[in-house]
Amino acid sequence: PGDTSVLAGLYGPAEAKVSKELPDRAALEVLLRPKVGLPGVLERSREQLLRQTCEAVVLGVLHPRTAISLVLQVLSDAGSLLSCCLNAACMALLDAGLPLTALFCGVTCALQPDGTILLDPTARQEQEARAILTFAIASSERKVLMATTKGSCSVEEMQQCLAAAQRAATTIFQFYRNSVRRRYSK
Amino acid sequence: EDAEGERLRLSAGAAPQGRLLCGPGLRRSGAGLLVTTCGLLRHRPGGGGAFWVDSQQKRYVPVKGDHVIGIVTAKAGDVFRLDVGGSEPASLSYLAFEGATKRNRPNVQVGDLIYGQFVVANKDMEPEMVCIDSSGKSSGMGIIGQDGFLFKVSLGLIRKLLAPKCEIIQELSQLYPFELVIGMNGRIWVKAKTVQQTLIIVNILEACEYMTAEQRKQALAKLSGN
Numbered sequence: 001p002g003d004t005s006v007l008a009g010l011y012g013p014a015e016a017k018v019s020k021e022l023p024d025r026a027a028l029e030v031l032l033r034p035k036v037g038l039p040g041v042l043e044r045s046r047e048q049l050l051r052q053t054c055e056a057v058v059l060g061v062l063h064p065r066t067a068i069s070l071v072l073q074v075l076s077d078a079g080s081l082l083s084c085c086l087n088a089a090c091m092a093l094l095d096a097g098l099p100l101t102a103l104f105c106g107v108t109c110a111l112q113p114d115g116t117i118l119l120d121p122t123a124r125q126e127q128e129a130r131a132i133l134t135f136a137i138a139s140s141e142r143k144v145l146m147a148t149t150k151g152s153c154s155v156e157e158m159q160q161c162l163a164a165a166q167r168a169a170t171t172i173f174q175f176y177r178n179s180v181r182r183r184y185s186k
Numbered sequence: 187e188d189a190e191g192e193r194l195r196l197s198a199g200a201a202p203q204g205r206l207l208c209g210p211g212l213r214r215s216g217a218g219l220l221v222t223t224c225g226l227l228r229h230r231p232g233g234g235g236a237f238w239v240d241s242q243q244k245r246y247v248p249v250k251g252d253h254v255i256g257i258v259t260a261k262a263g264d265v266f267r268l269d270v271g272g273s274e275p276a277s278l279s280y281l282a283f284e285g286a287t288k289r290n291r292p293n294v295q296v297g298d299l300i301y302g303q304f305v306v307a308n309k310d311m312e313p314e315m316v317c318i319d320s321s322g323k324s325s326g327m328g329i330i331g332q333d334g335f336l337f338k339v340s341l342g343l344i345r346k347l348l349a350p351k352c353e354i355i356q357e358l359s360q361l362y363p364f365e366l367v368i369g370m371n372g373r374i375w376v377k378a379k380t381v382q383q384t385l386i387i388v389n390i391l392e393a394c395e396y397m398t399a400e401q402r403k404q405a406l407a408k409l410s411g412n
Binding site: 066094096184 | 211213220222223224225226241242243244245247272273274309310
């Protein structure tokens with residue numbers, strides 16, 4: 001915790017290429033660049049997950065025929081990368097002033113072989129774990145926006161991880177609030 | 187101050203009589219209001235009462251009635267295409283200037299700066315601008331003269347500068363005389379007597395966003411002392 005960092009930049013609503021523009025809503029695109037090497041299949045799948053999560057909260061109907069681009073650059077990776085990207089994406093959307101229906105945050109749970117749940121695991125804990133679950137949780141009534149699993153676990157274990165993640169989400173939303181408050185107090 | 191997506195309950199002081207105006211940052215959803223941007227919630231009790239969210243952004247979205255500075259990018263027949271910093275270029279007809287007729291065309295070249303207001307600006311249509319107001323007078327709008335310096339700041343600073351009795355502008359006008367055009371799209375055009383004075387004013391305006399009032403007074407005192 002504390003060593004994974006992602007830089008997020010949001011551009012939009014800007015002019016969209018005619019091939020990509022949608023007639024009734026904004027076209028959201030996410031680009032995830034790893035720290036070393038070219039983006040591969042893993043980055044592409046993460047980009048799609050992020051894109052679908054963001055599309056669920058952004059009010060795209062207010063800006064039809066425009067393009068919103070979110071660019072994420074991984075600065076350092078020490079575990080829980082996907083939830084770090086989710087948090088960075090949400091802060092970028094907040095900072096840019098785009099109209100959103102809710103905020104969201106990302107929480108990663110690692111399921112140890114002995115059944116204990118670890119939140120926001122480090123890279124080593126991720127490797128030893130039996131299953132890693134990442135949830136994107138919305139601020140309104142803690143609904144789940146996105147859930148992705150690596151490894152296998154039972155349904156009850158998934159429910160337990162979800163409950164723990166929803167509790168942790170409160171801390172993250174409080175952090176958002178403090179950062180925004182600091183920015184607007186100047 | 188609020189996060190988004192939260193259900194707000196209006197305080198008891200805001201008596202909901204008659205119609206309540208919903209400004210930028212708020213949307214009607216079902217029976218209540220939904221906050222859609224983060225920022226400080228403001229309330230104006232005058233008239234029917236208005237609520238809006240003061241948020242900081244850099245990207246401009248065209249709104250009808252806003253006065254903006256546009257850069258001419260193309261001339262297409264009878265219409266000029268202007269870049270106003272939004273998602274698409276705005277159009278300006280050559281007849282929308284004071285005293286312009288079919289024989290008497292305004293002298294506008296590509297790359298000129300134009301100060302005008304939006305007459306059509308919604309999400310579905312291309313924005314249209316004019317340089318005359320409803321009575322046909324130009325009232326300060328039109329082509330901006332030669333020289334001077336155009337730069338971009340955030341929309342929050344623009345709103346601060348456009349508030350009545352803005353301290354920053356009063357303090358700056360005691361330094362040197364200068365001409366200033368402020369566009370709601372984040373663009374400011376400044377012209378002073380010499381290039382050095384113009385650049386000093388530009389630097390102060392850009393830095394005003396992050397300086398507190400005391401820091402600004404100190405900086406201006408240092409400059410006028412020179």
